[in-house]
Amino acid sequence: MSDKKKPANQTLRLDNQLCFALYSTSLAMTKMYKPMLDANGLTYPQYLVMLVLWEEDGLTVSQIGERLFLDSGTLTPLLKRMESTGLLLRLRDTEDERRVYVGLTAAGNSLRRTATDLPSCVQSLTGCSLSEIVSLSENIKAFRQRLMR
Amino acid sequence: MSDKKKPANQTLRLDNQLCFALYSTSLAMTKMYKPMLDANGLTYPQYLVMLVLWEEDGLTVSQIGERLFLDSGTLTPLLKRMESTGLLLRLRDTEDERRVYVGLTAAGNSLRRTATDLPSCVQSLTGCSLSEIVSLSENIKAFRQRLMR
DNA sequence: AACAATTTAATTGTGCGCAATATTAAATTC
């Protein structure tokens, strides 16, 4: 019985997979955010919804989904939880009653100020320069563009 | 009532967030893999476990977790599902009965051959050169290193 | 007007991801 390792097929090696680099790094990023988001009563996907609404309030569920690349099966329960914690309101459009508009409450709006220093916290925790972060971010977004065609 | 947009706080803009670039691109990557993995009866996290075991069979749950940065709360039910679909076996160590070893079945091993052309499929679907993919992957992994310190 | 097609959101069910806790077993200490 030799101590046989499989012939190291480079194409299938875990550490060569871009998908795993993305997957594991995204999860690591979420873990880094978690304590700061906990302090603000948000989960990470909820934080993303807030980023969208802080940019432009009063969007429909599907408009939020377009921005975040998430569907209603993900967003509906998430938005309901956020409504129950008082961050936003869900209002059915009276003109087209299929639509549901999502609007920030005063609490949701004021949370913006405390969240402002969150990205810089992350920057200092990683020890990366802004230009490094911007460059990596742009490269990843360019790759995402190609994936989504 | 002016058509007031919020002052465009650049630090909180969704499209400037590296975390969202990672998050959305990772999810997009998983969606790209999905049809190919479906054809092989695997989910994406299950595919990652297979990559680990194809490199080195007979690891414990925690060893798999170290490679994938996932904990037992994620892996235990996932491995049980994979056991029930016949890809692997879970065997408690008789020497230290706290350990559970995970070993591939013949079916799990043979799946490796059909999976070999999966990464190249992804490459052709994205239209990226190998060097582009390698470079992006290395940059992301270097960033992950910093996050995990 | 009637009816088909389209749009939008909600619902249902499965599989993660992870924190917190429990359980079990081995190792260490007293």
Next chain:
DNA sequence: GAATTTAATATTGCGCACAATTAAATTGTT
């Protein structure tokens, strides 16, 4: 050698993601 500590896995509960389906309302066509 009994008790404590440590280590490894399992369990529970919550919150996503997403496919598939359903429901409801608008639009388009005849």
